Amino acid sequence: MIEKNSRRSFIKRASLTSAALSTAPFILSATTNESQPLERVYSFQEFGINDKINIALIGTGIQGIYDTQAALQVAGVKIVAACDLYTGRLARAKELWGEDIFVTRDYRDILNRKDIDAVLIATPDHWHQTITVAALEAGKHVYCEKPMVQNFNEGQEIIKAQQASGKICQIGSQGMASLGNEKAKELYEDGAIGDIVMLDMYNDRYSSEGAWQYPIPTDATSKTVDFDTFLGNAPKTPYDNNRFFRWRNYQDYGTGVAGDLFVHAFSTLNYVISSDGPNRALATGGLRYWKDGRDVPDVSITLYDYPKTETHAPFNAAFRINFIAGSGGGGGFKLIGTEGEMEIGQNSVTVNRSKLSMEPSGYSMVSFTEDMQAKIRKEYASKKLDTRTNSLATGTTTWQAPRDYKGAHYDHFYNFFTSIRNNGKIIQDPKFGLRAAGAALLANESYSKKQPVLWNPKEMKLI
Numbered sequence: 033m034i035e036k037n038s039r040r041s042f043i044k045r046a047s048l049t050s051a052a053l054s055t056a057p058f059i060l061s062a063t064t065n066e067s068q069p070l071e072r073v074y075s076f077q078e079f080g081i082n083d084k085i086n087i088a089l090i091g092t093g094i095q096g097i098y099d100t101q102a103a104l105q106v107a108g109v110k111i112v113a114a115c116d117l118y119t120g121r122l123a124r125a126k127e128l129w130g131e132d133i134f135v136t137r138d139y140r141d142i143l144n145r146k147d148i149d150a151v152l153i154a155t156p157d158h159w160h161q162t163i164t165v166a167a168l169e170a171g172k173h174v175y176c177e178k179p180m181v182q183n184f185n186e187g188q189e190i191i192k193a194q195q196a197s198g199k200i201c202q203i204g205s206q207g208m209a210s211l212g213n214e215k216a217k218e219l220y221e222d223g224a225i226g227d228i229v230m231l232d233m234y235n236d237r238y239s240s241e242g243a244w245q246y247p248i249p250t251d252a253t254s255k256t257v258d259f260d261t262f263l264g265n266a267p268k269t270p271y272d273n274n275r276f277f278r279w280r281n282y283q284d285y286g287t288g289v290a291g292d293l294f295v296h297a298f299s300t301l302n303y304v305i306s307s308d309g310p311n312r313a314l315a316t317g318g319l320r321y322w323k324d325g326r327d328v329p330d331v332s333i334t335l336y337d338y339p340k341t342e343t344h345a346p347f348n349a350a351f352r353i354n355f356i357a358g359s360g361g362g363g364g365f366k367l368i369g370t371e372g373e374m375e376i377g378q379n380s381v382t383v384n385r386s387k388l389s390m391e392p393s394g395y396s397m398v399s400f401t402e403d404m405q406a407k408i409r410k411e412y413a414s415k416k417l418d419t420r421t422n423s424l425a426t427g428t429t430t431w432q433a434p435r436d437y438k439g440a441h442y443d444h445f446y447n448f449f450t451s452i453r454n455n456g457k458i459i460q461d462p463k464f465g466l467r468a469a470g471a472a473l474l475a476n477e478s479y480s481k482k483q484p485v486l487w488n489p490k491e492m493k494l495i
Contacts, residue, residue: 036309038453050196053224054065054128054304065427065428065429065430066248066427066428066430067429067430067431067432068429068430068431068432069431069432069433069434070211070212070215070379070380070381070431070432070434070437071433071434072211072214072437072443074438074446075450077107077108078107079107079108080493082153083108084108084109084110084259085108085109085110085149085150085452085453086110086111086112086115086147086148086149086150087100087103087109087110087111087112087115087148087149087150087151087152087330088111088112088113088115088134088142088145088148088150088151088152089113089115089125089151089152089154090109090114090115090139090142090151090152090153090154090155090163091115091116091152091153091154091155091156091159091177092114092115092116092121092122092124092125092154093116093121093154093175094152095118095154095373096177097124097128097160097203098150098289098341098441099152099154099175099177099206099441099445100128100129100152101128101483102206102439102441102442102444102445103152103175103445103448103449104129105442105445106442106445106446106449107439108449109445109449109454111129112134112145112147112148112461113132113133113134113135113136113142113145113148114129114133114134114135114136115135115136115137115138115141115142116137117137117257117258117259117261117262117276118137118249118252118257118258118276119256119257120249120251120256120257122135122136122137131260137258137261138261138386139163139166140166142171143166143167143170143172144286148172149172149173149452150172150173150174150175150200150448150449150452151163151167151172151173151174151175152175152177153167153174153175153177154177154204155177156262156279156280156285156286157179157181157182157285157286157287157291158264158265158266158284158285158286159264160176160179160180160181160182160186161180161181161182161186161189161190162264162265164180164190164193164201165189165190168182168193168194168196168199168201169189169193169196169197171197171199172199172202172294173199173448173452174194174199174200174201174202175201175202175204175445175448176190176201176202176203176204176465177203177204177466178203178204178291178295178296178299178417178465178468178469179287179291179295179465179472179473180203180462180465180466180468180469181466181469181471181473182285182286182287182291183491184473184477184492184494187462187465187466187469187470187492188466188492190462190465190466191462191463191466193421194461194462196219198287200448200451200452200458201458201461201462202444202447202451202458202459202460202461203460203461203462203464203465203468204444204460205295205296205298205299205300205444205460205465205468206300206302206440206441206444207296207299207327207378207440207441207443207444208300208440208444208459208460209440209442209443209446209447209459210379210440210444211378211379211381211396211433211437211440211443212376212377212378212379212381212431212433212440213300213303213304213376213378213440215381215431216300216304216367216374216376216381217304217305217306219305219381219383220304220305220367220374221306221373223371223373224369224372224374224383224385225344225367225368225369225370225372225373225374225383225385226369226370226371226372227344227369227370227371228305228344228345228347228363228368228369229345229347229348229368229369229370230347230348230350230367230368231297231301231347231348231349231350231365231366231367231368232349232350232364232365232366233294233297233349233350233351233352233364233365233366234351234352234353234354234363234364234370235293235352235353235354235363236353236354236357236359236360236362236363237354237355237356237357237361238356238357238358238359238360238361239361240322241387242355242361243321243322243330243355244278244280244281244322245278245322245324246277246278246324247276247277248273248277248278249277252273252276254271257271257273257276257356259271259272259276262276262279262285266284266285267284267411269284270288272418273342273411274325278326280292280328280329280413281324281325281326281328282326282327282328283327283476284370286328287472287473287476288328288329288332288334288475288476289328289329289330289353289355289475290334290472290473290474290475290476291334291469291472291473291476292351294334294351294471294472294475295352295468295469295471295472297365298467298468298471298472299365299460299464299468300365300376301349302464302468302471303459303464304356304367304376305343305344306343306344306368307338307341307343307344308341308467308489308490309338309340309467309468309470309471309487309489310336310337310338310349310471310474310487310489311338311339311487311488311489312336312337312484312485312486312487313333313334313335313336313337313471313474313475313476313477313484313485313487314335314483314484314485315332315333315334315474315476315478315479316332316333316334316479317331317332317333317334317353318330318331319331320356321355321356322355322356328493329479330354330355330356331353331354331355331356332351332352332353332475332479333350333351333352333353334350334351334352334474334475334478334479335348335349335350335351336348336349336350336351336471336474336484337341337349339489351475353443360453365377371385371388372384372386378439379432379433379437379439379440380430380431380432380433381430382428382429382430382431383428383429383430384427384428385426385427385428386426387426389419390412390417391411391412391413392408392409403418404468405438424452435479444459444460447459463492466492467489467492470487470492471487471489474487477494
């Protein structure tokens with residue numbers, strides 16, 4: 033726990049200079065709401081044909097297409113190839129990116145090409161480790177979708193392969209490089225909320241699509257889908273369109289709500305507070321509504337314990353997912369501290385600081401005589417617990433990205449490609465990716481075992 037994270041030091045730094053005021057909430061009155069802009073300066077260059085980074089997409093599904101569209105917004109990037117096990121998606125790749133791109137149903141054809149600098153891996157989770165390691169060994173830079181791994185024991189192989197190759201490997205929690213995360217980290221380190229006590233994260237959905245009941249194309253058959261290759265090392269099973277197109281619903285290929293959604297929250301949380309992650313998890317939940325053959329829950333609640341470190345106090349985190357939220361849906365991610373709370377989004381951060389009442393109110397004084405009440409009030413007043421400074425340092429400040437902000441997804445790829453060009457540092461390397469994925473997978477482990485599970489966040493291993 034850093035001693036500087038206190039109300040006193042925060043207010044002191046905020047009032048020293050106008051420059052300090054740009055990195056910390058203003059000293060607000062209790063009734064004031066302030067709005068501040070977020071901004072980022074990009075370095076733009078013109079790239080010739082020989083300077084472009086050629087990319088290939090492996091897994092031309094929903095997320096793969098969104099990833100590629102975001103990647104192509106970065107200057108100097110060109111897509112030259114795409115891979116998928118369903119022929120209809122290869123046709124879609126040509127519709128989107130031109131008839132001249134190379135398409136294949138075998139990812140090894142992609143890795144063997146000399147004209148490809150980097151690959152985007154957006155396959156089902158059970159293929160992430162195999163293809164990522166193979167791509168690094170083939171000398172390709174890699175952007176691998178989250179979660180980095182399906183199982184705890186797969187991550188070390190990716191870490192070793194990246195270190196041996198010397199190539200850039202970015203894990204794809206696409207909100208990681210956002211303006212919101214960047215500002216939240218700065219504010220947290222400035223002591224804006226004091227010592228963290230709790231994280232509250234939730235994601236509510238109320239649609240079949242939100243619950244992973246994705247549409248199945250009418251031409252999907254064993255001829256247009258390479259189902260045997262899709263299965264990979266998973267248990268053999270007869271051809272099944274649901275398993276191929278709705279793979280997130282099955283433990284054999286996906287990682288449930290934890291791997292799809294928890295991992296984003298852990299990426300942001302660990303980044304903002306500079307943490308290696310939790311050391312204990314306890315999960316519950318169940319399959320409440322979407323009983324379509326899936327074997328993962330559609331409602332999940334997991335409680336995590338974070339130990340004390342040099343960058344944060346010990347605290348608890350609550351993660352909640354509901355795929356049948358009658359409220360209509362929504363989400364939130366809020367850090368709650370001893371001196372305030374911070375709500376973090378990709379495009380905004382809001383800090384709310386309230387006055388902590390340290391003197392008794394009428395509620396607790398009612399059982400005492402009027403004379404005793406007066407004596408107690410005098411005693412508390414002499415201690416000067418409720419100071420004017422603390423009263424002034426309250427209110428709400430929101431930092432908001434401009435309307436023309438390119439977005440977190442763009443920023444994550446901008447970081448990836450800039451690192452490739454400059455041999456720079458990426459924001460989510462394989463070690464970071466394993467810590468985020470490992471923490472998320474603890475939810476599945478606890479749910480399956482029906483008991484708490486322990487995790488070593490530094491060694492990234494189950495205990």
